[in-house]
Amino acid sequence: MLYSVQMQGNPGYLHVVIEHQSKPDKKMAFRMMRYSIAAMHRHLEADHDKLPLVVPILFYQGEATPYPLSMCWFDMFYSPELARRVYNSPFPLVDITITPDDEIMQHRRIAILELLQKHIRQRDLMLLLEQLVTLIDEGYTSGSQLVAMQKLYAATRSY
Template identity: 35%
Template structure:
């Protein structure tokens, strides 16, 4: 069965390679209101690599680029050659339209292009037996039309108050952390909002001990910026609040505090090494520069001596001492 597509594919693509035939075909099948928007002079077939890799050879397709109201757009033409028609054709087309839009963005464009899909059908059943609407690809078309492919639901934490977020049950812990992590003030100013004893105890004892530790780690390392906390007494105060809220988690909290302290010591050691290296480099550069200047003075003194200059003149122009000049003379 797949072999049947080869002569169809050859004729289909061979036909659309001819500009005049393509224009006639588009004029015959595109609605006039759409055709008026297309700058026909910009119509150009694009490389084959833009076409999707269908899992079989029962389809042929070509892509044209063009300008629609001055904007780069695409016309995607698919020919279905199989005798058993594809009930999911609307979904196939949707997938490739999205793929082509993604390709467009990867080329550096900032906005999505218009993609006009056309399907040429010459199957065994007449007329075409399936819906062209994507909704009919769902188990419940009416429900899908009502719920699917709509503008996404937005949860904007930046405009929510802490009080509102705290009504979201256990999910509020994550939301509070995400909302406040960019703030420069001490996390102690909002930590008490997060650490509801009932909420954190529930997370530790009923949800997951590991998740509790993930929350603690995120608070210290991201929200508290561990290196900043470690240099103030805010860390001790923060950990004390955690201990007061969830005394059952004392072992995990103290273990984490010890790990954080060790990391702080290592950072201090590393910082000391870096400072030492920087000081050494600066001293070395200074010594090198001094040595270079001294060598330059000796070179100038040698040239002055060769020209018969007096010792006093050499001292004046080079700044060398009597002892240095004596060395040159001997």
């Protein structure tokens, strides 16, 4: 059920998801979270800019009473407290556009990927050649990274 409501003076949507269950399900909390995310996804796909508040409700009429399992999806993790910290915080961001190349060069194995991604729109990747050779000489690249670099270089030459 989708309701159009005022939330703290702003227009919004309240989406209520009701699941009927006659037996306890160890994965129910996660299933309810999946339903909630799916409802949010459909809302965004309908060209809305803000997410609706989705309230998943389990309507339980089973023999085991009261409902014997947790309805908190965090409890499904080996470390619920760590999961709470990860999923109740902004996601980590690595913005290489503001990271100096000298700092990127210290990142060892990931440095080549970061440099190439940072400068991907640069017309002449030959300007990175000295840095790339340094990383290769220091042994921070694998064979698959070199093949990927070769493909990227070949693709940029066709522009």
